[in-house]
Amino acid sequence: MPPHGNTPRFNTLRREIAALAARMMAEDGISDFGFAKRKAARQLGASESEALPTNAEIEAELRAWQALYQDEEQAERLHEMRAAAVDIMRLLADFRPYLTGGALDGTAGRYSELEIELFPESAKEVEIFFLNQDLAYIHREPRKPAPGAPEAVLSLDWDDIPVRLSIYPAGAERAGRRHHQERARLPQVEALLKPATTTE
Numbered sequence: 391m392p393p394h395g396n397t398p399r400f401n402t403l404r405r406e407i408a409a410l411a412a413r414m415m416a417e418d419g420i421s422d423f424g425f426a427k428r429k430a431a432r433q434l435g436a437s438e439s440e441a442l443p444t445n446a447e448i449e450a451e452l453r454a455w456q457a458l459y460q461d462e463e464q465a466e467r468l469h470e471m472r473a474a475a476v477d478i479m480r481l482l483a484d485f486r487p488y489l490t491g492g493a494l495d496g497t498a499g500r501y502s503e504l505e506i507e508l509f510p511e512s513a514k515e516v517e518i519f520f521l522n523q524d525l526a527y528i529h530r531e532p533r534k535p536a537p538g539a540p541e542a543v544l545s546l547d548w549d550d551i552p553v554r555l556s557i558y559p560a561g562a563e564r565a566g567r568r569h570h571q572e573r574a575r576l577p578q579v580e581a582l583l584k585p586a587t588t589t590e
Contacts, residue, residue: 407431408443412451419501471504474551479576485510488573503554509563513542
């Protein structure tokens with residue numbers, strides 16, 4: 391059995407894995423928390439069953455890393471991504487778009503994808519719309535058909551920002567979400583772009 395509990399080695403290793411996973415996500419553009427933590431664990435010689443940090447612990451390390459090393463650049467990139475999200479969500483308003491991922495929660499960095507979820511009546515409608523608008527995209531099949539997985543994933547570039555559009559059935563919009571990931575409609579994203587007003 392791998393060691394568990396609150397031994398000093400366990401806690402130190404857990405923190406090291408979280409810090410390395412965060413650095414990989416910031417520098418290498420890895421967006422999958424699970425992949426980042428497993429890769430970090432392997433590099434540090436830990437088994438995948440011991441000392442793996444939670445996504446929240448990695449996110450805390452990621453925010454700290456970005457504040458330390460990418461402060462201005464990250465804030466600028468985040469603003470660019472949110473502005474692009476507003477443009478894309480306005481364009482795709484008929485397909486009920488939601489922003490999710492790092493551009494919404496503030497952890498997006500240099501290589502992050504802009505993640506938008508769509509809930510059209512049919513996935514084909516979205517592709518027909520793109521063809522009519524003469525917008526280039528790549529159709530990616532979801533990795534594995536799991537419950538709650540998107541029907542289709544479209545990838546495109548928008549002003550040098552990689553965009554991932556996950557297309558779900560219309561009924562899934564109201565269904566309970568498995569991964570409880572935060573998501574926002576257009577007015578909420580527009581509000582994120584407004585500068586905070588200071589009261590004198």
